[in-house]
Amino acid sequence: MREIIFLLFFILFLFFCASPPKDNQIRVVSLSPAVTEIIFALNCEKYLVGNTIYCDFPEKAKEIYKVGDMINPSIERIAKLKPTIVFLTYPLQKNIDEKLKTLNIRTFNSSPKSLNEMFEEIIKIGEIFNKKERAEKLVESLKKELDEIRKLKKRLKVYIEINTNPPITIGKNSFLNDLLENIGVENIFADKVTDYPIVKQEEIILKNPDYIIILHPKSKAKEIASRLGFEKVKAVRFGKIVDNLNPDYFLRNSPRIIEGAKILVNLLNNEEQ
Amino acid sequence: MKSNKIRIFLLFLGLIFFIIFSLFFGADGFSFDKTIVLKIRLPRIILGFLAGGNLAFAGAILQGILENPLCDPYILGIASGAAFGVSLGYLTKKLSYFFSPIFAFLGSILTIFLVYNLAFYKGKTNKIAIILAGVIISFLFSSITMLFMVFSQRPLNEIIYLIMGNLAIIFDKSTLIIFIITNLISVIFLIIIYGKAFELNCFSLGTEVAESLGVNYHKSLRLFFFLTSFIIATQVSFAGAISFVGLIIPHITRFLFGVNYKKVLPFSFLLGALVVIIADLFARTIAPVELPISMITTFFGAPFFLYLLKKNL
Numbered sequence: 001m002r003e004i005i006f007l008l009f010f011i012l013f014l015f016f017c018a019s020p021p022k023d024n025q026i027r028v029v030s031l032s033p034a035v036t037e038i039i040f041a042l043n044c045e046k047y048l049v050g051n052t053i054y055c056d057f058p059e060k061a062k063e064i065y066k067v068g069d070m071i072n073p074s075i076e077r078i079a080k081l082k083p084t085i086v087f088l089t090y091p092l093q094k095n096i097d098e099k100l101k102t103l104n105i106r107t108f109n110s111s112p113k114s115l116n117e118m119f120e121e122i123i124k125i126g127e128i129f130n131k132k133e134r135a136e137k138l139v140e141s142l143k144k145e146l147d148e149i150r151k152l153k154k155r156l157k158v159y160i161e162i163n164t165n166p167p168i169t170i171g172k173n174s175f176l177n178d179l180l181e182n183i184g185v186e187n188i189f190a191d192k193v194t195d196y197p198i199v200k201q202e203e204i205i206l207k208n209p210d211y212i213i214i215l216h217p218k219s220k221a222k223e224i225a226s227r228l229g230f231e232k233v234k235a236v237r238f239g240k241i242v243d244n245l246n247p248d249y250f251l252r253n254s255p256r257i258i259e260g261a262k263i264l265v266n267l268l269n270n271e272e273q
Numbered sequence: 274m275k276s277n278k279i280r281i282f283l284l285f286l287g288l289i290f291f292i293i294f295s296l297f298f299g300a301d302g303f304s305f306d307k308t309i310v311l312k313i314r315l316p317r318i319i320l321g322f323l324a325g326g327n328l329a330f331a332g333a334i335l336q337g338i339l340e341n342p343l344c345d346p347y348i349l350g351i352a353s354g355a356a357f358g359v360s361l362g363y364l365t366k367k368l369s370y371f372f373s374p375i376f377a378f379l380g381s382i383l384t385i386f387l388v389y390n391l392a393f394y395k396g397k398t399n400k401i402a403i404i405l406a407g408v409i410i411s412f413l414f415s416s417i418t419m420l421f422m423v424f425s426q427r428p429l430n431e432i433i434y435l436i437m438g439n440l441a442i443i444f445d446k447s448t449l450i451i452f453i454i455t456n457l458i459s460v461i462f463l464i465i466i467y468g469k470a471f472e473l474n475c476f477s478l479g480t481e482v483a484e485s486l487g488v489n490y491h492k493s494l495r496l497f498f499f500l501t502s503f504i505i506a507t508q509v510s511f512a513g514a515i516s517f518v519g520l521i522i523p524h525i526t527r528f529l530f531g532v533n534y535k536k537v538l539p540f541s542f543l544l545g546a547l548v549v550i551i552a553d554l555f556a557r558t559i560a561p562v563e564l565p566i567s568m569i570t571t572f573f574g575a576p577f578f579l580y581l582l583k584k585n586l
Contacts, residue, residue: 053561069562071430075441076313076557077300092428098370099443103312 026129027083031073031096035087035110036061037254038122041138044129049081057248057256075099085128110253113195114178118253119143138255145258149265151184156268159188159209159235162251164218166198175253183265205229211240211268215247242267280529284540288547292318295554317440321553322546323456324440324512325522329545330463331501331508332519333526333537337473338497339400345520346505348404349498350411352514354384355506356435357414360421363431371445374510377435378455381506384410385499393495403498437565438515440553455507462500466538469493473534516567517574518545528581548574 029050030036036055039048045060052070055061067077070092078086078100086100090111097107108128112118119139126135160176162168170176171192180187188207189199212224212235221241230236245267249260295318297305328346335344347353358380362368368376391406392398422432444452466473472493475483484490522545523537529544530536552569 066561071428072434072439072441072563074300074557074563075443076309079309079313080299080301080304080306092430095370095431102443102445103308 026085027081028128029067029078029081029083029086030055031067031070031086031088031093032110033057033061033070033248034089034252034254035125036064037252037256038125039087039129041255042122042126042129042131042134044131047129049083050078075103079103079105087125112253113173113175115146115175115182115257118175118257122255142255142258146182146261149183149258149262152265152268155184155186156210157186157188157207158211158213159204159207160213160215160250161224162196162215162247164216167201167204168196169199171195171197175257176250179250179257179261183261185264185268201227201229205233208233209235211235211242213245213264214241214243215245215250217247219243240271277530281540284543284547288543288550291547291550291554292322295550298554298558300558313443316442316444317553317557318550320442320512321440321549323459324508324515325518325549326542326546327459327463327504327508328515328519328549329522329526329541330466330538331505332545333523333534333541334466334473334497334501335519336523337476337534338494339404340476340479341400341404342524343520344404345516346501346508347411347514347516347519349388349407349502349505350384350409350414351381351502351505352436352509353411353414353418354380354382355509355514356380356418356432357421358383359435360418360425360432363425363427364421371448373431373435374448375451377510378451378506380414381502381509384414385502385506388502389495389498393498398491398494403494434565435513438513438567440512440549440566441557441563442511452511455510459504459507462504463542466497466500467535469497470534470538473497473538477532477534514567515549515570517571518549521574521578522548525578525581 026047027049028039028047030039030048031052033052033055036048036051037057039045040058040061045064048064050065050067051061052068052073053066054070055064065077065081067081068074073096075096083105085106085108087108087110088097090097090109097109100107108125110121110125112121119142122139122142123132123135126132126138158180160170160180162170169189169192170187171194172190173193174195177187177190181190188204188209189197192199212221212233214221214224221239221243224230224241224243225236225239235241245260245263249256249263296310296314297303299309299314331346332344335346335348336342355377358376358378359373361380362373362376387410388403388406391410392403394402418432422429472483472488475486475488476493478486480490523541526537526541526544530540548570549566552566552573555569555573556564556566
């Protein structure tokens with residue numbers, strides 16, 4: 001019994017030894033892997049004091065203090081870092097946004113639906129770090145790169161799969177759909193209004209895509225080709241199933257998307273010649 | 274008797290120690306920043322204390338009145354009702370996080386009335402009817418919840434965390450007021466039930482014995498049903514469904530303090546509160562991500578219960 005009471009006092013003593021950090025510079029927490037990439041692209045990583053366990057690019061982002069995952073990060077860890085602003089993404093992190101606001105923590109919602117919105121947001125993020133010029137320069141070079149790779153010669157119909165069971169693809173309002181339009185590729189589900197709609201296998205077969213692009217690690221080309229009824233689909237008949245792309249290049253609204261566009265255009269151009 | 278006093282002392286000491294410890298101990302060791310302690314950790318601890326306590330208390334009563342040792346508070350379908358309420362709110366698309374406890378509470382109350390109407394038909398009832406009504410309503414609401422979640426196009430995690438139990442609550446003014454009011458009412462109900470501990474003792478001797486001892490079986494059953502359901506509804510609306518506590522803590526309390534409900538009820542409350550506070554301490558500190566609290570309570574609770582069972586057989 002005496003030991004327990006002693007331990008209690010010892011712990012109370014420890015409280016008084018700890019001291020909170022004190023400084024007035026910019027401190028940001030990023031709950032979105034895409035924004036983490038933007039911050040690194042702007043060379044502002046020294047202001048980044050916390051991110052999520054999914055922030056894995058560039059390599060150095062892994063070393064930054066982790067506040068949790070994207071769905072349920074620890075509010076306590078975020079508050080402890082005393083951030084001047086927290087970057088997050090809707091609709092996934094709406095709850096977190098509301099929680100942080102009651103704690104008087106400023107937030108920035110980054111959920112671009114198109115390339116142009118992404119460019120605008122890069123500039124806004126640049127303004128937060130007082131690096132507007134650097135951000136404008138980055139956007140300009142990205143736009144230039146995008147212009148150079150623009151347009152495929154032939155209009156191809158593509159099915160993008162981001163989950164196997166149930167099959168989830170990209171709709172009209174998704175970020176990736178805008179990229180595909182920019183490089184002249186037709187998304188077979190561009191008529192769906194939701195961002196990431198769940199589709200039926202029969203819809204895929206009926207739409208008969210020229211290409212199937214798999215953006216998740218769960219299934220390989222072989223498995224797709226062996227799905228019942230898929231033998232009629234053009235992409236399967238001509239073996240045009242792509243399964244070796246890194247999804248992060250396409251599903252994150254960060255500067256890497258331009259790199260992704262290049263990869264995609266090169267791949268499709270080479271195949272078509 | 275002497276060992277009982279030591280157990281009670283240890284229980285109180287443990288509770289006080291862990292409340293203070295949780296208040297200052299966080300993910301990366303000790304910190305006592307004012308916002309973190311008062312606005313993030315304190316609400317969590319209060320919620321954990323009330324949720325754990327109420328759940329264990331409600332579990333003890335249900336096991337008593339329904340004469341079924343496997344009863345847990347969610348058998349009445351209230352957790353599914355809460356999830357149903359929240360998913361209904363999500364259909365409006367723009368429902369703020371702070372309003373979800375209100376919808377959860379309305380959903381729970383709706384469930385209570387449905388189960389009551391199914392189980393207490395024409396003023397007569399039996400225990401099996403209550404359990405069956407609860408289970409069936411629970412399934413019904415689960416299916417409607419799924420339907421609504423598909424329609425509402427909201428991220429599924431919002432409902433999953435309610436179903437799995439989550440103490441990471443932040444209060445704004447409106448939720449805080451509702452939290453205080455509902456919990457005050459449930460504390461009054463706790464006291465009323467405690468005053469009827471004698472009746473619960475009679476119940477545990479069987480229906481006939483209880484009636485021969487002067488207990489009006491149907492009337493008491495109805496009263497206990499309502500009071501307990503309200504207590505569970507309050508808890509589920511804010512903390513979600515924390516599994517295992519309501520089922521196992523009453524049993525552990527009976528092992529430790531005997532079967533008299535005058536002791537089982539208050540000590541179930543305190544032990545439940547202690548266990549949930551400790552579980553939440555683990556949930557928010559041991560991993561870089563926040564773990565679901567039900568996982569912790571079950572993972573550590575099940576082996577401990579098996580140990581107690583083996584020791585006593």
